[in-house]
Amino acid sequence: MAALPPGLLGTLDPTSDRAVFRQIADQLREAIAKGRFAEGAKLPSEAELTDHFGVSRMTVRNALSILQSEGLASAEHGRGVFVRPRPPVRRLASDRFAQRHRDQGKSGFTVEAEAVGSRPEVDSLVVREERSTPEMSARLGSARKVLARRRRYLLDGKPVETATSYLPLDIARGTPIAEPNPGPGGIYARLEELGHRLDHFEEEVRARMPAPDEVKTLRLAPGVPVIHVVRTAFDTDGRAVEVCDTVMAADAYVLAYRLPAT
Amino acid sequence: MAALPPGLLGTLDPTSDRAVFRQIADQLREAIAKGRFAEGAKLPSEAELTDHFGVSRMTVRNALSILQSEGLASAEHGRGVFVRPRPPVRRLASDRFAQRHRDQGKSGFTVEAEAVGSRPEVDSLVVREERSTPEMSARLGSARKVLARRRRYLLDGKPVETATSYLPLDIARGTPIAEPNPGPGGIYARLEELGHRLDHFEEEVRARMPAPDEVKTLRLAPGVPVIHVVRTAFDTDGRAVEVCDTVMAADAYVLAYRLPAT
DNA sequence: CTCGACCTCTCGTCTAGATATCTGAAGGAG
DNA sequence: CTCCTTCAGATATCTAGACGAGAGGTCGAG
Structure with missing residues (x-):
């Protein structure tokens, strides 16, 4: 076992009341912050740290x-523990749903992916009718059943977002919206063709740690939260015509908004 | 040691290749989801779980x-491990910076706190001149030094948010903006009085796990991410007149936005 | 040269303790 | 009745190992 290069990490303070494992974490954190371990670099192995600090492996x-x-x-079984690179974040423009994109037949996700030079993909598309939940009924009006469109978005092969759209059945049933591929411009273009002229969207943004199934679906590394966005689309009659429930990998997104000051 | 009530938790599957500690976590998670443990309720102690599942305490x-x-x-030393209650979340209205609130002399935080019937507080107010960072220079134009206003917001005594505003010195120096208390309506009202008519704001929203000092300042429980918002204020000349860097406890906030569809 | 067996390093899981510290309740001194 | 001590129960930290499993390199058989 080769010893660690001297000076890379310090020593423990036995007089401190700070727990030993926290002191070790502090030292590693500081070393990362100071660039002594580059992004993507391998941290010392558990055995090396055990020797260096003179503690047990569990510590x-x-x-x-x-x-x-x-x-x-993030740890990789059989390889080591590595400094997590900060992934290039993607910008979700505030004009994501602007008329002009719909007119060009492009979805918001496609527009953004092309803006950063990434290859967009859509995955696991499920379209079906479902019973409405109380929360969804409150948001959509009183529809008993809804059309649900589930999908997963990938960027260069990496899953970054899952989204489910809910629409009242009386609007969507029997229209292209109920098809797996609703056609150019997505369901918003179809809604407008059906006479539901879109007026505005309301978004609620939350952040939290992912549930286990979200970890799986988005292939999330430990310590990565999710951004949970619930967006409601309103037509010019003030009716809620769609609710979109989106869960995003927080390390892949920056949300951008523009707010008027008046 | 009293045994656990029967039926509260199941048993392990020794044939499964899922790790024992994950199986136990799954069972507890499911029990919480099914309401067998209410919000705020105490989970079985480590000793009880050790007995029930027949595994060691570390597991x-x-x-x-x-x-x-x-x-x-969340664990509380000496008391037990408790189901985390979902705190009543606070809504950050999209019209937070509307003219009418400034005219009424109320800050965004005060407006929101009153909307949910909570007692707002501001804390650790520091106002001083600082060297600008490269990132700040990019956002604010080219100011070499900036005025920084740091503060912490509390709701009913619980810290929920820290915020730092940065303003170019040529705008802020020698004005009420450089005072600890800038007067009614906050610094936005002062900016307008100084002739910087506000046009719009741009917000960037990120979510991530907190750094150790953020855990301390916001008294964050483990497993709570933070929402990081960087907001830039532009005047009607298109100049960036303020950048506000905000870190919020994610379990205390829902951000609400309204987006036009046109 | 190619491929597979094997070997080593690494992290993953689990055991069975020991000691420390915090909390809340019970009980005694005043 | 109040205050303080004591104690039991709970989590926090740490040790010293054992075995499992993934990744990647070495090296010989073919």
Whole structure:
């Protein structure tokens, strides 16, 4: 076992009342912040840290798990623990739903993916009728059943977002909206053709840790939260014509909004 | 040691290749989801779970730490592990910066706090001149030094948000903006009085896990992400007159936006 | 040269304790 | 009755190992 290069990490303070595993985590965190470990670089192995600090392996693992829960590092079984690179974030423009994009037949996701030079993909498309939940009824008016359109979005093969649109059946049933592929411009273009002229959207943005199924679907690394957006589309009659429930990998997104000051 | 009530939790599947501590976490998660443990209720103690499942204490602790990292539970030293209550979330209205609130002399935070019947507080107010960072220079134009206004917001005594406003010195120096208390309506009202008529704001929203100092300042429980908002204010000349960097406890906030469809 | 067996390093899971610290309740001193 | 001590129960930290499993390199058989 080769020892760690001297000076890379410091030593423990036995007089401190700060737990040993936290001190170790602190040192690693500081070393990462100072660039002593580059993005994507491998941290010292558990055995090396065990030797360097003179503690048991569980204590070292405890320290490493802190860094992972903070999203600073991620472990790869059989390889090591690595500094998590900050992925190039993608910008979700505020004019995502502008008329001009619909007119060009492009969906919001396609527009954004092309803007950063990435390859967009859509996945696991399920369209079906479902019973409405109380929450959805409150948002959509009183529809008993709704049309649900579920899909997953990928960027260069990596899943970044899942979205489910809910529409009242009396609007969507028997229209292209109920087809897997609703045609150019997406369902918003179809809604306008059906006479529901869109007026505005309301978005609610939350952040939280993912549920286990979300970790799986979005292939989330430990310590990555999700951004949960619920968007309601209103037509010019003031009726809610669609609710879109979106869960995004927080390390892949920056949401951009423009607010008037008046 | 009293045994657990029968039926509250199931048993392990020794043939499964799913790790034991994950199976235990799954069972607890499911029990919480089904309401067998109410919000704020105490989960079985480590000793009880150890007995019930016939595993060592470290394994049980491992399972409980998963629930905490998911934000589903939080441990209290010497008391037990409790189901985290979903706190009543606060709504950040899209018209937060509307002219009418400034005219009434109310800040955005005060307006929102009153809307949910909570007692707002502002804390640790620091106003000083600082060197500008490259990022800030890019956002604010080219100011070499900036005025920084740091503060922490509390709701009913609980810290929920920290915010730092940065303003170019040529605008702010020697004005009420450089005072700890800028007067009614806050700095936006002062900016308008100084001839900088506000035109619009641009907000960038990110979510991530908190850094250790943010955990401390916002008294965040483990497994709670933060929402990071950077807002830039533009005047009618198109000049950026203020950048506000805000870090919010994600379990205390829902951000609401209204987007035009045109 | 190619491919597969094997070997080593690495992280993943689990056990069975020991000691420390915090909380809340019970009980005694005043 | 009030205050303080004591104690039981709970989580926090740490040790010292054992075995499992994935990744990647070495090296010999073919």
